[in-house]
Amino acid sequence: MLAGGALAATIAVATLRAPVQHAIAVNSAESAFHSHRLNLLLLGYQGDEGNSDTVILVHLDIDRRTATLVSIPRDTWVPIPGHGYQKINAAIGFGGPAGSAKAVTALTGVPIDATIAVQPEGAKQLVDAMGGMNVDVEHDMDYDDNYGNLHIHLKRGEQYLTGGQVLGYMRFRHDAESDWGRVRRQQIVLKSLIDQMGLPQNWAKLPRLLALARTDMQTTLTDPQLAALLEIYRGVPADNIRTFTMPGRAAFVGDASVVLVDQRWARIIGRLLFTKSVPPQDEVLVANATGIPNWNATVVGALRGGGWNVATFVDQPVRAVTTVSGSTPAAAALAKVFGATRKPTKTTTLVLGMDVAPQED
Numbered sequence: 001m002l003a004g005g006a007l008a009a010t011i012a013v014a015t016l017r018a019p020v021q022h023a024i025a026v027n028s029a030e031s032a033f034h035s036h037r038l039n040l041l042l043l044g045y046q047g048d049e050g051n052s053d054t055v056i057l058v059h060l061d062i063d064r065r066t067a068t069l070v071s072i073p074r075d076t077w078v079p080i081p082g083h084g085y086q087k088i089n090a091a092i093g094f095g096g097p098a099g100s101a102k103a104v105t106a107l108t109g110v111p112i113d114a115t116i117a118v119q120p121e122g123a124k125q126l127v128d129a130m131g132g133m134n135v136d137v138e139h140d141m142d143y144d145d146n147y148g149n150l151h152i153h154l155k156r157g158e159q160y161l162t163g164g165q166v167l168g169y170m171r172f173r174h175d176a177e178s179d180w181g182r183v184r185r186q187q188i189v190l191k192s193l194i195d196q197m198g199l200p201q202n203w204a205k206l207p208r209l210l211a212l213a214r215t216d217m218q219t220t221l222t223d224p225q226l227a228a229l230l231e232i233y234r235g236v237p238a239d240n241i242r243t244f245t246m247p248g249r250a251a252f253v254g255d256a257s258v259v260l261v262d263q264r265w266a267r268i269i270g271r272l273l274f275t276k277s278v279p280p281q282d283e284v285l286v287a288n289a290t291g292i293p294n295w296n297a298t299v300v301g302a303l304r305g306g307g308w309n310v311a312t313f314v315d316q317p318v319r320a321v322t323t324v325s326g327s328t329p330a331a332a333a334l335a336k337v338f339g340a341t342r343k344p345t346k347t348t349t350l351v352l353g354m355d356v357a358p359q360e361d
Contacts, residue, residue: 032228036062039110039274041101042069043092043117044170044186050093052117053171054186057104059274059305062232066240068273068305069190071183073248077258078107087258092117097218107261108270114220122216123170123189124163129205129212130196132160133189141172179259180245187243198235206230244301247358262358271337272299273306282328283311285349289319290357299352322353 030036037060044054055072074089080103083094091103097115105112127133136158143152152168154161161169170189173182196202197209210226219226246269248261286303288296296313303310308330324335326348334350335342 032225051089052092068242073259075259110270110274117218119216127163273302280329282330286313287316287351289316291318319353
């Protein structure tokens with residue numbers, strides 16, 4: 001245990017650190033981006049294959065030092081301008097990262113400020129530069145693709161993986177979860193990368209990590225902007241990083257296995273999470289009355305990531321129609337987003353009914 005004087009000093013330093021980091025974040029954002037809320041598109045791609053394995057829409061709230069990552073399954077079936085309907089991972093082959101950004105904006109309505117496209121070797125080098133990564137592998141993974149030079153052999157359990165092993169873990173999709181499992185593993189690795197880069201022992205490595213990333217990355221961000229993001233999110237608490245997947249379902253179009261995203265929810269999440277202005281800060285209660293277990297967790301993740309003041313969320317008996325109650329600016333804004341009726345009450349509540357449950361057919 002710490003002696004009284006040492007404990008007091010530690011508390012004092014911790015108390016001072018948050019305002020100092022907040023000031024750094026604000027100054028870095030103003031000088032590098034002229035904005036405090038940014039929407040980035042993160043792509044993982046194979047340069048010789050013309051498609052993207054990873055499509056993640058990221059919302060950064062720099063004032064709060066939060067990051068919300070929304071994965072869009074690579075097989076999501078979308079219209080690509082000039083090329084008809086295709087899987088969204090093909091967009092990068094038609095128009096580069098900008099083509100992917102157009103496809104994502106068409107799906108979600110989200111304006112994208114910058115794109116970051118990273119080849120697999122980039123993630124591998126970052127992990128190796130930090131000395132590896134601790135990963136809890138959920139089950140044995142064995143897969144060989146000699147043509148694609150992909151060889152994955154991992155045993156179940158928590159272990160320290162090299163960059164190459166982490167890359168295999170991210171790309172594995174040959175189990176019951178298929179692409180959904182790969183999306184989940186990508187989220188795990190990305191969150192762990194952000195956590196590790198924020199550790200004090202890795203701060204001195206940040207310039208080298210940035211240089212390594214540049215060799216296997218295409219981005220519209222400048223070096224000062226990348227450096228500013230590293231500074232802003234250095235040491236960010238793990239709870240400040242949220243991840244979830246865009247609602248959708250597996251289906252077939254002809255012989256092609258695809259994911260059909262619920263387009264209503266793609267737009268709703270776009271309006272809740274990726275807005276460029278801070279939403280009204282009145283306290284909101286969210287109630288899940290859709291009959292779908294845990295569905296409110298996705299909605300609350302989008303709300304909190306977008307800066308809404310969601311105090312708590314609960315489950316309620318199934319209701320047919322979504323309603324909003326409250327006389328606050330937040331209630332009015334939520335009623336507009338959901339196209340819901342609103343009744344005046346003292347507290348602001350969003351009740352999610354069956355009419356907004358993710359579409360199953």
